[in-house]
Amino acid sequence: MSVLEQARGLLGRELTAHGVTVRITEVEAYGGVTDPASHAYTRTARSEIMYGPPWRLYVYRIHGHHCANIVTGPSEEAAAVLLRAGEVVDGQELACERRGEVPHEALGRGPGNLCRALGITMADLDIDVRVGPSVVLAPKVDDVSVSEGPRVGVRRAADRPWRFWITGDPTVSTYRRHARAESSSDDG
DNA sequence: CCTCCGATGTGCT
């Protein structure tokens, strides 16, 4: 299964971490070695986890925030799916403590905010989300209507429509193009 | 050691 199919398949599934459960509403696919926007495009100590087994959690920091991905494999591709937004369905009180006074639909909006609501930090790096214990992905239950578009804020390969979200969901973040975005025809 | 810079978030114009 391709990383694009993996990304679509994560939508609507529930993810539980540190006392809060969200329904995943928005994701982005990162194609690894063939994707200039992926951290795995250059193989370094940080991106090494994406060359490992699937279903592990890749947590990284950017601008002082945490972002979480699920590694999808196969290992030679080093692909992963970034978790961009989720609707809080359990542990709302805890999520509010972590996020402060924001509207319900904004608690898990944006990859940094989602990790904050879920309490995900570097301590959760390399967790197998099928097993846990700190981060657990539930099996798929419902079919959802999926929309797609370009990924948010990436400079390279900015036109690849590799962002997927549940159509019409109020928790999905708004699209923002990188100020110096390159088109995907400039990929390599 | 130092510089650049980003898969961000927030606030202001």
Added chain:
DNA sequence: GCACATCGGAGGC
């Protein structure tokens, strides 16, 4: 639309 807080990763020297 734009600025900037904020900080570790990555690479140049």
